[in-house]
Amino acid sequence: MGKSTAGAAFRRAGIPVFDADAAVHKVQAKGGRAWRPIEAAFPGTLKDGAVDRNALRAAVIGKPDAIKQLEHILHPMVWREEARFLASAHRAGKRAAVLDIPLFFETGRERKVHKIVVVSAPRSVQIYRVKRRRRMSEIGHQGHYRAPDARRGKAQSVPTWSSAPASRDTRPTGSCVV
Numbered sequence: 019m020g021k022s023t024a025g026a027a028f029r030r031a032g033i034p035v036f037d038a039d040a041a042v043h044k045v046q047a048k049g050g051r052a053w054r055p056i057e058a059a060f061p062g063t064l065k066d067g068a069v070d071r072n073a074l075r076a077a078v079i080g081k082p083d084a085i086k087q088l089e090h091i092l093h094p095m096v097w098r099e100e101a102r103f104l105a106s107a108h109r110a111g112k113r114a115a116v117l118d119i120p121l122f123f124e125t126g127r128e129r130k131v132h133k134i135v136v137v138s139a140p141r142s143v144q145i146y147r148v149k150r151r152r153r154m155s156e157i158g159h160q161g162h163y164r165a166p167d168a169r170r171g172k173a174q175s176v177p178t179w180s181s182a183p184a185s186r187d188t189r190p191t192g193s194c195v196v
């Protein structure tokens with residue numbers, strides 16, 4: 019099971035899901051808060067009033083300092099979106115919410131939650147999925163892939179593992195809906 023499948027399973031159970039990737043797209047879109055600071059930091063990455071994600075990717079791939087600079091711009095904006103999402107779920111009387119955050123451990127978000135579900139796949143499957151989704155070359159995906167953080171295996175409450183490109187096994191996700 020992948021993150022999208024797990025997120026869909028939680029949504030079907032009536033649990034709201036925050037998608038950090040969607041939040042990044044929102045703040046980078048035309049009218050979003052990120053395009054000005056990103057264009058200032060990475061000139062030439064703006065197209066038609068929105069961040070040109072391909073140009074931005076080219077500006078940061080393989081450049082650790084540039085990636086850190088981009089994360090310094092984006093993470094606080096995504097955290098504000100997350101806070102709005104959680105406040106909205108709380109106002110709606112939801113007893114639980116899911117945070118789908120690719121850099122969850124790397125950004126210290128595990129300190130903000132009560133239960134952790136790790137949806138992961140072997141490195142070869144991750145590379146296959148990234149290349150298929152983004153049509154990236156072998157070199158291009160290297161800058162996108164991040165090795166699993168050692169804390170994932172220790173912190174997870176409900177581990178899930180996916181090696182199939184489109185598995186529909188929702189048993190692990192269902193076991194954490196109480």
